[in-house]
Amino acid sequence: MSAVTDRTPTALPGNALSQSVRDSLVVAKRNLIRMSRIPEMVIFGLIQPIMFVVLFSYVFGGSMRVGGSADPSVYRNFLMAGIFAQTVTFATASSGAGIADDMHKGLIDRFRSLPMARGAVLTGRTFADLVQTALTVLVLAVVALLVGWRVGSNGDTNALRVLAAFGLLLLLGYAFTWIGALIGLSVRTPEAATSGGLIWLFPVTFISNAFVDTSNMTPWLRHIAEWNPFSATAQACRVLFANPGASTSSAWPMQHPVWASLLYSALIIVIFRTLAVRKYRSATA
Template sequence: MSAVTDTARVAPATNPISQSFRDSMVVAKRNLIRMSRIPEMIIYGLIQPIMFVVLFTYVFGGSMQIGSSTSATDYKNFLMAGIFAQTVTFATASSGAGIADDMHKGLIDRFRSLPMARGAVLTGRTFADLVQTGLTLVVLALVALLVGWRVGSDGNTNAGKVLAAFGLLLLLGYAFTWIGALIGMSVRTPEAATSSGLIWLFPVTFISNAFVDTSHMTPWLRHIAEWNPFSATVQACRVLFANPGQSTSAAWPMQHPVWASLIYSVLIVVVFRTLAVRKYRSATA
């Protein structure tokens, strides 16, 4: 009797990077579908930045001094870069709350039982939050145009520079969502994630050049504001939008805001993604 030997088919080795990307996109799709089925998440996310635009424009406009000007129009154009940056960073709180909610409901444990890349759950969540942040920025830019914001109000700009400014804003928002991811993995409830997220977000956004000219601050506070990563992105956007408030400070981030914004955001992603994924692995080990 002759034996028939079947040649075993050896499955090609899976590229870890491509597998991680595919897994991340699956999780991102899941979160985007979830967001689309709960439209109030997007609606409420839009109300706060729109309120900031209206309140700061009409309540504080004309009483704020930008350089030597107290013009309400100058302040309006000065303000919008700060409002845009604040909006993308405040998405951190909802990101952290969403991850904490998934942990609380045991969804992370279910993901753990699947053959997927360990960091894909958090990466997918941050990608989904980035898409939501992008949609929010589009709506907010339209509202800003309606209240009178204009690019090129203090110099020359072009479409490429404007798109680059929004790209820096999205990069900053993506970087900060990793901080939110780490917070979400470190607390027990979504409420705690939201509260702990806002506690540090308010100092970061208000001790900055977002709403006031830092030249009017006391020296020690001005130095903190000028080296704030948030301020670098705001200043970069003002330069690219050609809006008032382009700083004459000697601080390196204010002299090279575009490079400072890129460096800060990339460093935040690298550091906090590493910490968040490590926390995820230890939490589900």
């Protein structure tokens, strides 16, 4: 007589990468659900970029010159790449404030006590912020079309190039959320994280080619603006959108803005993710 023994297969433990991905997605889902329950977070995040589009388009548009032209429609098409880039980078403040709030409430300590990947809490949070940023950019693009922005206004483009431009914008926004994560872990209150996340963004976004042609700046300021990572992404978007604003600068980021944008964003992610995860491991509420 033979006996048959039923054995339940034992699942092999997943590797560290797959566990990190799973944990990150769980945290991202938690943050997205939280955002959906607080719709004013999304609404207020949409109001500011819409105000910038309207104000710069109609208040300053008639007095700005782009490529020797004072036509407001030319400036409007020049402007939108800068507004898009500014919008995705301003997500830094909300990311930092959200992490600082979780720290203040002790939620981060509870996460750290769970058997989960060390970087998953921060990665999940930045993924959720990326989804919110993508929604903001989508709404902003619709508003831009309503006020007269058009792709291909200064040459030929196609759908793939337009999608690539938006991809660069989201990559820059994702990179900057890691800066926000580090700020949120380094301060004691959400209010301090909001202030710390915004105060340095204004010089970064305004000392750039986002709103004006850098050729009109003083030489030392122009060099800073041309090597600004923010300027590289704004210029790359103008190239891919085929909008006015071709650069005459010999600076490498302005001659190769797409590659410069990719390189800058990748470096920011590597550097600030490493610093943020290290800070997370040693942070206390």
